[in-house]
Amino acid sequence: MSEPNDIIHQSTRLRMMATLNALGAREMLEFSRLKAVLGISDGNMSTHLATLEKAGYIQISKDIVGKKPRTQIALTKEGRRAFQDHVSYLRGLLEA
């Protein structure tokens, strides 16, 4: 059985990773959309995104669309693998 991932297992980060994992391989989600899906504050979002980015699990890209700044988030390959490993670990726990 694989090991648990304590970065991903935190409840908000787990929902964040699950939401991002539902995207396609080259799909990104806007910060505001992810925030609305998770129903959390800007501050909370930034803290958890920073943790996931530092671990190399997500990629954050910023650009300007029209005259507005846009922040988009996507899972990295490593993040997708780590999330799937953690979910496998959780499933394993239930099946054991």
Add this chain to the structure above:
Amino acid sequence: MNISRQDAAQALASVEIADRRMDTLRAYRDAAPFLQLWGAVWFIANAVTEFWPRQLSAVWLLATVIGSVVTAGIIVLHARRRKRLGLYSAEKGRRIGRGFMMVGITILAYFVSMHLVLGHLDARQSNAFTSLFWAFTYMTAGAWLGARLFLTGAVAVVAIVAGYLYIHEHFALWMAFSAGGSLMLAGFWLRRP
């Protein structure tokens, strides 16, 4: 790190909820342009019918053909977008394409059969009958895809039935604003997270 079986079950449940939510939002986002398109078709065709009733058949035929062509265009654009994002599989694309074609043929057969059974309908009856079919279709799709789509169909059904029963002189105008308008507004609603 120690995770109990109960923690694991809760975590997996939250993953599943997030997954389902994203599926619903994706379905809403995909459905939104179709609703806006057909809302606009209803709006324009009904408005023209209200002011130029003699052009009714030509207007609805033209509006339906244009709507169908644009619908096909949106389906192609969706497929391209999904391909770009790594969400597209050729096998699934072919299956969905066949599905859409069969649905189109089935709906056409339904309307032909119903018109053979019902015989001649006046303009109001024909408008209400056809529009109700589509409004109930949105409700049926919403039962699978999400509450917002179901509610959109329900609002349109109520508007059509209420208009048919209580608005006699300006039914087409009522349909333009209530049914067409509600579909167009619903398109914006569906795009929201």
